[in-house]
Amino acid sequence: MYSILDVAKLANVSKSTVSRVLSGNSYGVSDKTKAKVEKAAKELGYVKNSLASSLRTNKTKTIILIIPDITNNFWAEVARGAQDYLEKKGYSLILVNTDWEEHKYSKYLELALTKGVDGILINTSSSSINQLKNIDLPIVLLGNAYLHSPYARVGSNTLEGINEALEYLYKNGHKKIGIVASHTDTVQGHNLENRLTIYHDFLERHNIDFNEDYYFSVDYSMEGGNELAKIISTMENPPTAILAGNDLIAIGLINECRKLNIDIPKDLSIIGVDDIPISSIIYPRLTTIAKPKRKIGEKAAEVIINVIEGNETNRNYKLPVNLEIRDTVENITK
Amino acid sequence: MYSILDVAKLANVSKSTVSRVLSGNSYGVSDKTKAKVEKAAKELGYVKNSLASSLRTNKTKTIILIIPDITNNFWAEVARGAQDYLEKKGYSLILVNTDWEEHKYSKYLELALTKGVDGILINTSSSSINQLKNIDLPIVLLGNAYLHSPYARVGSNTLEGINEALEYLYKNGHKKIGIVASHTDTVQGHNLENRLTIYHDFLERHNIDFNEDYYFSVDYSMEGGNELAKIISTMENPPTAILAGNDLIAIGLINECRKLNIDIPKDLSIIGVDDIPISSIIYPRLTTIAKPKRKIGEKAAEVIINVIEGNETNRNYKLPVNLEIRDTVENITK
DNA sequence: ATAATTTTTGGGAACGTTCCCAAAAAACTA
DNA sequence: TAGTTTTTTGGGAACGTTCCCAAAAATTAT
Numbered sequence: 211m212y213s214i215l216d217v218a219k220l221a222n223v224s225k226s227t228v229s230r231v232l233s234g235n236s237y238g239v240s241d242k243t244k245a246k247v248e249k250a251a252k253e254l255g256y257v258k259n260s261l262a263s264s265l266r267t268n269k270t271k272t273i274i275l276i277i278p279d280i281t282n283n284f285w286a287e288v289a290r291g292a293q294d295y296l297e298k299k300g301y302s303l304i305l306v307n308t309d310w311e312e313h314k315y316s317k318y319l320e321l322a323l324t325k326g327v328d329g330i331l332i333n334t335s336s337s338s339i340n341q342l343k344n345i346d347l348p349i350v351l352l353g354n355a356y357l358h359s360p361y362a363r364v365g366s367n368t369l370e371g372i373n374e375a376l377e378y379l380y381k382n383g384h385k386k387i388g389i390v391a392s393h394t395d396t397v398q399g400h401n402l403e404n405r406l407t408i409y410h411d412f413l414e415r416h417n418i419d420f421n422e423d424y425y426f427s428v429d430y431s432m433e434g435g436n437e438l439a440k441i442i443s444t445m446e447n448p449p450t451a452i453l454a455g456n457d458l459i460a461i462g463l464i465n466e467c468r469k470l471n472i473d474i475p476k477d478l479s480i481i482g483v484d485d486i487p488i489s490s491i492i493y494p495r496l497t498t499i500a501k502p503k504r505k506i507g508e509k510a511a512e513v514i515i516n517v518i519e520g521n522e523t524n525r526n527y528k529l530p531v532n533l534e535i536r537d538t539v540e541n542i543t544k
Numbered sequence: 545m546y547s548i549l550d551v552a553k554l555a556n557v558s559k560s561t562v563s564r565v566l567s568g569n570s571y572g573v574s575d576k577t578k579a580k581v582e583k584a585a586k587e588l589g590y591v592k593n594s595l596a597s598s599l600r601t602n603k604t605k606t607i608i609l610i611i612p613d614i615t616n617n618f619w620a621e622v623a624r625g626a627q628d629y630l631e632k633k634g635y636s637l638i639l640v641n642t643d644w645e646e647h648k649y650s651k652y653l654e655l656a657l658t659k660g661v662d663g664i665l666i667n668t669s670s671s672s673i674n675q676l677k678n679i680d681l682p683i684v685l686l687g688n689a690y691l692h693s694p695y696a697r698v699g700s701n702t703l704e705g706i707n708e709a710l711e712y713l714y715k716n717g718h719k720k721i722g723i724v725a726s727h728t729d730t731v732q733g734h735n736l737e738n739r740l741t742i743y744h745d746f747l748e749r750h751n752i753d754f755n756e757d758y759y760f761s762v763d764y765s766m767e768g769g770n771e772l773a774k775i776i777s778t779m780e781n782p783p784t785a786i787l788a789g790n791d792l793i794a795i796g797l798i799n800e801c802r803k804l805n806i807d808i809p810k811d812l813s814i815i816g817v818d819d820i821p822i823s824s825i826i827y828p829r830l831t832t833i834a835k836p837k838r839k840i841g842e843k844a845a846e847v848i849i850n851v852i853e854g855n856e857t858n859r860n861y862k863l864p865v866n867l868e869i870r871d872t873v874e875n876i877t878k
Numbered sequence: 879a880t881a882a883t884t885t886t887t888g889g890g891a892a893c894g895t896t897c898c899c900a901a902a903a904a905a906c907t908a
Numbered sequence: 909t910a911g912t913t914t915t916t917t918g919g920g921a922a923c924g925t926t927c928c929c930a931a932a933a934a935t936t937a938t
Contacts, residue, residue: 213924224888229926238886260658261604262924265595265893272638279624283821286620290613293641302655304606305639307627324594325636432825465827487617488822491766493799547894558918563896572916596894599923 212254221250232258264326273514274304274322276332283487284503288352291507292331299515310335319345329514348517350510362517362524364510368483369408371499371531372453375481376412378533379451383543384479388424388449390438390459424449428459435462442478443470450479450542457482457489460496475540485534495536502529546588555584566592598660607848608638608656610666617821618837622686625841626665633849644669653679663848682851684844696851696858698844702817703742705833705865706787709815710746712867713785717877718813722758722783724772724793758783762793769796776812777804784813784876791816791823794830809874819868829870836863
């Protein structure tokens with residue numbers, strides 16, 4: 211491996227000049243010496259040692275991405291979006307999985323410090339958010355939680371999607387609409403209270419009485435969906451549509467309904483949330499509220515670079531979701 | 545941010561001593577000074593600057609993972625496996641996506657050089673394999689291709705799985721077994737010729753005549769699977785089972801068969817290859833040859849660290865696959 | 879042609895570690 | 909106790925950049 215000095219010797223200039231040319235910042239270097247240097251560098255196949263550069267400049271052009279699990283398609287998409295954008299800007303991405311475990315947050319936050327990353331893209335947990343206070347680095351939060359933290363945040367406007375989905379069901383003649391929320395108050399930072407508020411507003415707007423039987427509380431998993439199907443199958447006055455908490459529930463519901471001879475969507479319309487890859491493949495294809503996963507990653511990357519380069523103050527971004535209309539909602543107006 | 549000198553001053557020792565203690569290699573430093581140093585470091589909240597360290601030692605404790613697309617569950621699992629192992633060993637992972645584009649391989653290989661990574665985990669394309677020659681770094685190839693390259697390789701023993709699947713079908717009474725291969729010779733480095741060899745060996749072993757109608761050549765996608773269903777539905781003497789080229793084909797086949805009123809598995813048994821997440825969720829749940837994705841990542845990480853630390857010469861690993869028995873194979877012996 | 883100004887170049891220090899070598903301190907030997 | 913060996917410590921150089929400042933060269937003005 212050649213260094214800047216080798217290039218300097220070959221080009222017959224000083225290392226300072228070589229540095230000026232090769233670091234891109236070649237103001238005040240005459241065109242002909244610049245050409246000389248570039249030629250010499252090429253001839254040697256010089257490649258810059260970014261460690262030395264970083265040590266001097268205190269910039270690593272590296273971002274760390276701290277997410278729960280890259281194996282989850284949502285996070286994979288976010289990671290991809292982030293990497294794509296960062297790459298364009300000359301940044302690299304260090305990937306790390308937390309599995310929501312506190313000690314890993316600590317560990318990786320420390321890693322960020324030793325490695326000297328220029329910024330942190332992180333999906334925080336409720337307690338790791340506090341650890342961030344001790345870190346003097348640009349930080350962008352991934353997700354909808356922690357609205358009032360002092361950091362920039364990039365999430366999606368799920369509530370608007372919920373509303374849109376509800377209105378879509380109404381337009382298709384549904385008035386007996388079930389809604390699902392989890393046992394726990396928040397799931398991965400989504401405040402489900404808010405979803406219910408949206409739901410109640412919707413009912414009020416259309417003069418529909420709230421029927422508490424239509425508020426379901428199951429686990430956010432396929433098993434939860436199975437359970438939901440069983441509950442619905444025993445109801446005297448079941449809903450005609452379900453707004454599931456997420457796609458997993460919706461899919462569990464679909465699968466179990468098949469066994470219970472409930473036809474989807476004829477007997478029951480379903481809308482999911484997330485648009486996981488399976489949703490467009492199962493039969494029938496699931497109508498769902500699609501989160502702009504990749505865009506979230508891209509935007510987060512864009513924001514953190516802006517923060518790093520001082521072009522932006524911390525802000526909250528809520529990226530629009532999209533109601534992906536497929537085959538699980540029946541029009542029952544006729 | 546404090547440096548080693550600050551710690552030294554506080555502990556009243558020299559920077560050398562601090563370095564000795566903090567770099568782990570504290571042979572020849574007395575217990576009491578060691579304690580002093582550790583106390584001082586803790587007191588200041590010292591965190592090591594790994595840039596400076598790397599510059600001096602020429603080791604970054606960083607591996608680059610070059611894969612086609614993290615959004616593909618297969619690669620996400622590989623990445624996860626690799627990261628989990630690397631983390632345990634104190635290494636970090638830089639993630640990069642190629643989309644099989646040549647110029648990105650070049651770009652990222654150069655990145656590996658400037659960043660001074662300690663090793664490269666890469667799923668190469670046919671032409672990028674040549675670029676590796678110019679790189680004097682530990683390299684581990686991901687996947688089954690390029691058997692005769694000089695690099696260590698970690699893949700899976702898919703052929704053995706194919707054989708097992710074939711035998712499993714036979715055991716369930718199937719003799720009219722269709723097999724799928726792509727138009728092209730290789731798909732992502734899998735030599736399909738070999739699959740056919742296995743198939744022919746199987747037929748021979750059980751004295752079954754080769755029926756060339758049972759060799760199908762469709763695209764490795766859901767659309768390919770749809771097409772396959774249509775072909776089969778028009779056959780006079782259709783196979784009773786299909787060994788699909790991958791899960792995507794199998795799923796496309798399942799979905800299209802539903803439309804064509806071909807019952808899976810009563811009318812047609814299906815086995816896929818890959819075990820993508822959807823396979824265990826669709827109805828009916830797909831029996832498939834599961835690749836040890838995560839293990840591949842783990843093993844690759846293990847191997848590259850061994851190569852880096854000089855404990856291992858380049859070798860080929862073929863990790864065993866697993867026939868995941870679910871609901872798409874019918875026993876037709878009775 | 880000389881002075882003043884601007885442009886271009888080079889030398890040294892610094893970033894924070896680790897490593898080498900020598901010096902100091904401690905432990906042992908006779 | 910003095911000499912010898914071993915253990916422990918400290919100082920300086922080095923890794924390869926970038927940045928600061930001054931010097932040299934080129935350009936312009938008088």
